[in-house]
Amino acid sequence: MSISAQRVVSFEYTLTDDAGRTVDTSRGRAPLSYLHGAGNIVAGLEKALEGQAIGAQLKVTVSPEEGYGLHQPGLIRNVPVRKLPSGKARVGTRVQLQTSSGPHVFVVKSVKGDYAQVDGNHPLAGQTLHFDVEVVDIRDPTAEELAHGHVHGAGGHDH
Numbered sequence: 001m002s003i004s005a006q007r008v009v010s011f012e013y014t015l016t017d018d019a020g021r022t023v024d025t026s027r028g029r030a031p032l033s034y035l036h037g038a039g040n041i042v043a044g045l046e047k048a049l050e051g052q053a054i055g056a057q058l059k060v061t062v063s064p065e066e067g068y069g070l071h072q073p074g075l076i077r078n079v080p081v082r083k084l085p086s087g088k089a090r091v092g093t094r095v096q097l098q099t100s101s102g103p104h105v106f107v108v109k110s111v112k113g114d115y116a117q118v119d120g121n122h123p124l125a126g127q128t129l130h131f132d133v134e135v136v137d138i139r140d141p142t143a144e145e146l147a148h149g150h151v152h153g154a155g156g157h158d159h
């Protein structure tokens with residue numbers, strides 16, 4: 001069985017940045033499971049995994065465009081503290097704010113006086129991602145997983 005749309009894939013991965021620092025890894029935890037073709041993982045990695053088989057090991061370099069997106073200066077904003085939900089004007093707090101394209105999650109970066117600076121960029125936006133991947137399992141999804149568009153159980157979505 002090889003990886004194609006609507007198959008459940010489990011893989012081990014280590015993600016490093018351009019400086020070679022480990023950003024995230026599944027090693028020592030459980031493999032990550034996802035539904036292939038459903039956009040559950042970054043586009044560049046999903047594309048590279050297409051057609052691979054169990055046991056495949058690959059190194060994948062993903063551009064920001066196919067990763068977590070470009071860094072958007074417009075997503076860094078100064079907002080009045082009184083516009084934030086009460087108690088949320090603390091550095092590191094996540095807040096959902098309205099934007100012209102709908103609700104978006106921002107992280108409070110600093111608070112000065114009556115204003116808070118918030119950043120809606122993904123922490124890995126603008127970065128080239130380096131994945132070291134090993135495919136450990138491929139299976140067909142359950143009807144429920146297909147209906148939900150994500151994987152349930154070990155390594156998958158937990159509701």
Ligand code: ZN
Nearest residue numbers: 148150152157
């Ligand atoms: Zn579900």
